[in-house]
Amino acid sequence: MGSDRGRGMTGTRREGPRDECGVFGIYAPERDVARLTFFALFALQHRGQESAGIAVSDEGQILVFKDVGLVSQVFREDVLRSLTGQMAIGHVRYSTTGSTGWANAQPVIRSRTTGDPLALAHNGNLVNTDELRRHLEARGVALGSSSDTEVIAALLAAHPARDVKEAVSEVIPRLRGAFSAVVVTDGQVIGFRDPYGIRPLVLGRLGDRYCIASETCAFDIIGATPVREILPGEMCWIDESGYHFRQVTPPLRDSLCAFEFIYFARPDSVMRAQTLHDARCRMGRQLAQESPVEADLVIPVPDTGVAAAIGFAEESGIPFGTGLVKNRYVGRTFIEPDDSLRRLGIRMKLNPLAADIRGKRLVAVDDSIVRGNTTSQLVNMLFSAGVAEVHLRVSSPPIIYPCFYGIDMANQDEFIAFERTVEQVGEWLGATSLAYLSLEGLLKAIGMGGDGFCTACFSGSYPCAVPEEVRMSKLRFERSAERTR
Numbered sequence: 001m002g003s004d005r006g007r008g009m010t011g012t013r014r015e016g017p018r019d020e021c022g023v024f025g026i027y028a029p030e031r032d033v034a035r036l037t038f039f040a041l042f043a044l045q046h047r048g049q050e051s052a053g054i055a056v057s058d059e060g061q062i063l064v065f066k067d068v069g070l071v072s073q074v075f076r077e078d079v080l081r082s083l084t085g086q087m088a089i090g091h092v093r094y095s096t097t098g099s100t101g102w103a104n105a106q107p108v109i110r111s112r113t114t115g116d117p118l119a120l121a122h123n124g125n126l127v128n129t130d131e132l133r134r135h136l137e138a139r140g141v142a143l144g145s146s147s148d149t150e151v152i153a154a155l156l157a158a159h160p161a162r163d164v165k166e167a168v169s170e171v172i173p174r175l176r177g178a179f180s181a182v183v184v185t186d187g188q189v190i191g192f193r194d195p196y197g198i199r200p201l202v203l204g205r206l207g208d209r210y211c212i213a214s215e216t217c218a219f220d221i222i223g224a225t226p227v228r229e230i231l232p233g234e235m236c237w238i239d240e241s242g243y244h245f246r247q248v249t250p251p252l253r254d255s256l257c258a259f260e261f262i263y264f265a266r267p268d269s270v271m272r273a274q275t276l277h278d279a280r281c282r283m284g285r286q287l288a289q290e291s292p293v294e295a296d297l298v299i300p301v302p303d304t305g306v307a308a309a310i311g312f313a314e315e316s317g318i319p320f321g322t323g324l325v326k327n328r329y330v331g332r333t334f335i336e337p338d339d340s341l342r343r344l345g346i347r348m349k350l351n352p353l354a355a356d357i358r359g360k361r362l363v364a365v366d367d368s369i370v371r372g373n374t375t376s377q378l379v380n381m382l383f384s385a386g387v388a389e390v391h392l393r394v395s396s397p398p399i400i401y402p403c404f405y406g407i408d409m410a411n412q413d414e415f416i417a418f419e420r421t422v423e424q425v426g427e428w429l430g431a432t433s434l435a436y437l438s439l440e441g442l443l444k445a446i447g448m449g450g451d452g453f454c455t456a457c458f459s460g461s462y463p464c465a466v467p468e469e470v471r472m473s474k475l476r477f478e479r480s481a482e483r484t485r
C-alpha cells in the first residue's frame, strides 16, 4: 500500500507493512562524521521514522545522541556540532521488537570487558533473542531494554577477545534471524550481515575513506559511491588502512527480503546491480502481461506504486495518468485529527483528480495489499469521484504469512488475502477486478530466477528456521487478534 505505511502519521490505523530500520557507519577522521551521518540518515528516513540516533567515536570515547522523532527533528545544528570524532554510526528506527520510545532507540552503547566502549546499530530481527537473553542473564549481564539490538551489543561487549572483530566472528554464528549491523569501537567501524543476507548492507567509498549503509541512496547524498554489497555471513571493517572483508560463516541460502524490491528500499537505491525503480517497472510490465485489462487510464497509488504503474502502462499501451494527489507533508504532523477528521481516513493522504478520471475505466496499480482497509477506502473514493471501473493491479503476490525477520506487518489473520481467494478479496475491496503479480512473475521481474530472495510472506517458505515457540506464540497472538475492516 503505497499510501498507508504510517510514516509517523498519527491518528489513522496503521495499514501496510512498516519499514524496519536503516543503518550507516563511516570512518573519516578529517571529515565532519556526525554531519555526514546526519545526511545519510536523512536519505534513509524511509526505513524508520520513530527514532534516530548517531554515535561518534572520538579518541576512544563514544558519545551517543538519540531521540524519538524524524532525523530532522532529533538533530539540531548545536547537537551536530557537539558530536565530534573520527568515526560514526547512525540509525533510524521503526520498532519491530521491543516497545517504542527512547529506551529502544539506537545506537546502543556498552562497555567491553576490555574497558573500551562499543556502540551498535542493527536492522533486522533475531528469532532466538529469548535464548540469548537467558544466556546473558545467567552470566549476570544486565539488559536495560527489550530490544534484540541490546542483546547483540551485550554479547559482543561481554566477549573477552581484545580485538572486537574476534568477538564479532564468534557471536555471529550464535545469532538466528535477520541482522545487518554496524559497530563503532576502538579505531574501526565494522559492518556484518546474517548468513542469509536477509537485510541489505553495502560498502561505499568517500574520497579515500569508506562508509557502510543499508542502501546506496545514503551514499548519493554525501557524494560517496558504492564499492560492493557486504555478502551474507560476511564482516567488513573500515579503519585507517582502508576496508577489509572476512567471511565469518559460510553463506547459506541467499535470501534478500523480496519486499526491499517491492516497496521498502528507495527507488533510486541500487541492489543486485539494478535500481529499485527499474525492477519495479519490470514488475509492472510483468503484471500487465499476466493480467491484462481493457481500460482508459493507468494510475499509480502514490508513491510506491508509481514505477510499477509506469511499467504496466508501457506494456499495455494504456495511457499513464496521475489520478491521485498525495499530500506531500503526510508524516510530518504530530497533531492528532479529531474523530470527524479521522473518519475521512484516506483523504488525509490522498485526493482524486476527479475531473481527469470521471467516467473512465481505471487501472489502479499498488505495490501490495496487507489488511485492505485503505485499499477499500481508495476504491470507494475513486467510485465517488465518478470513475466507471476500478481494476486493481498489485505488483506483489498476496501476503498470507507473517514475517519474523523484522518487517512489521499485520498479524496473519488480519491479512486480507488470508483464507480468501483473489476473487473474494476483490469483492471485499469493492473493485471491478483484482489481480496480483505471481510469485514466479515477481522473481522473473527481479531477474534472479527462483534464487536469492526471501519470499516467505507469500510462500511460507522461511529461509532461516523460526523456533517453534516463536512461531506458535505469534500464531496464538494472531488467532486472538481482532480483524478490523
Ligand code: SF4
Binding pocket: 198, 257, 258, 259, 260, 402, 403, 404, 405, 406, 407, 454, 455, 456, 457, 458
Ligand atoms: S517474510 Fe517477507 S517481509 Fe519478511 S523478510 Fe521475507 S520477504 Fe521480507
